[in-house]
Amino acid sequence: MDTVKVTAALALIVGLGLIGAIAAVLLTPAGTPQAQQPAEEPTRVITIIATEVGNRFLFALEGGEPAEPAPEIRVKVGDIVKVILKNMGKVPHSFAVVGEKRFDVEPLFNSAIGSVSRPLEAGKTGSITFKPNRAGEYYYVCQVPGHIELGMWGKFIVEEK
Numbered sequence: 001m002d003t004v005k006v007t008a009a010l011a012l013i014v015g016l017g018l019i020g021a022i023a024a025v026l027l028t029p030a031g032t033p034q035a036q037q038p039a040e041e042p043t044r045v046i047t048i049i050a051t052e053v054g055n056r057f058l059f060a061l062e063g064g065e066p067a068e069p070a071p072e073i074r075v076k077v078g079d080i081v082k083v084i085l086k087n088m089g090k091v092p093h094s095f096a097v098v099g100e101k102r103f104d105v106e107p108l109f110n111s112a113i114g115s116v117s118r119p120l121e122a123g124k125t126g127s128i129t130f131k132p133n134r135a136g137e138y139y140y141v142c143q144v145p146g147h148i149e150l151g152m153w154g155k156f157i158v159e160e161k
């Protein structure tokens with residue numbers, strides 16, 4: 001093989017390599033979705049069941065009995081609380097920590113799973129991770145109108161660190 005042919009062959013290889021690299025960059029989809037990773041790992045994980053018993057609508061902690069009021073939940077300021085809500089009932093329910101036992105108040109600490117107008121459908125599981133940053137005695141409720149009155153509320157207590 002003479003020098004001209006070798007040089008031509010090398011040029012061809014380098015050229016094809018460059019074209020390949022450019023194509024790889026161009027063909028990579030922009031903004032490939034990445035799984036959303038929580039910034040911090042939860043320090044408390046609380047699993048709550050929403051259900052109906054007779055004509056009452058109730059919460060239970062996983063492994064416990066549904067009750068009215070729902071079992072008291074205690075966390076500490078600074079905890080990274082993950083609440084998992086399993087709707088095992090036949091109607092939509094939701095979860096929110098609120099200052100007053102009312103369906104029409106803003107949830108505290110960005111704690112809502114579902115909302116007044118878009119609750120968690122029957123059979124679905126939802127979760128929320130939030131940081132209670134103010135000690136106090138609050139409530140957790142289902143914000144579907146009428147459900148607090150049917151039993152869906154419990155105390156949610158945030159203790160000082």
Ligand SMILES: [Cu+2]
Binds near residue numbers: 050057094152
């Ligand atoms: Cu409900």
